[in-house]
Amino acid sequence: MKLAETKENNDSMVLRLAYRGAAILFTGDVEAKGERELIATGADLHASILKVPHHGSKTSSSPELLAAVHPQVAVISLGYHNRFHFPASAVVERYREAGASVLMTGESGQVSAEVGRRGIEIETFRGGAVEFRNR
Secondary structure, rough: OHHHHHHHHHHHHHEEEHHHHHHHHEOOOHHHHHHHHHHHHHOOOOOOOEOHHHHHOOOOHHHHHHHOOOEEEEOOOOOOOOOOOOOOOHHHHHHHOOOEEEEEHHHOEEEEEEEEEEEEEEEEOOOOEEOOOOO
C-alpha cells in the first residue's frame, strides 16, 4: 500500500472524560472519516472542552463533529510556525462561529483545565485564563 493511501490518523484513540457535569473530549488525529464513524456510534460526544482533532487541519473538525460536541473551548495542539501550517484558518473560524473560545498551544503554550465546584478553570502557560460554568 502506498503511504498516501494509509489513514492511520483515523485509528486514533478517542477519549471522553466526564466529571461533575463537565466533559473533555480528546480526539487524537481523527480526520473527517473517523469523525463520521465516531458520530455514527451514537456515543455522547458533548464536551465543554474539545482537544481539536488532527491539530486543526483542513481534513478534520467537520461541522457535524462540532454540532455533536458543541464545545465551549477548543484547544488546538500544535507547534509554533509548524511545517504543516496548522491550524487551517477555516477550521479556526468554524470553531469561533460555533461560539467556542479557541486556544492554540503554539501561541498560549501548555493548556491545563481544572474541574471544580465553580465550573471549569483553564490556564495557559503564558498566563491566559478562562473560567466558565458547565452548560
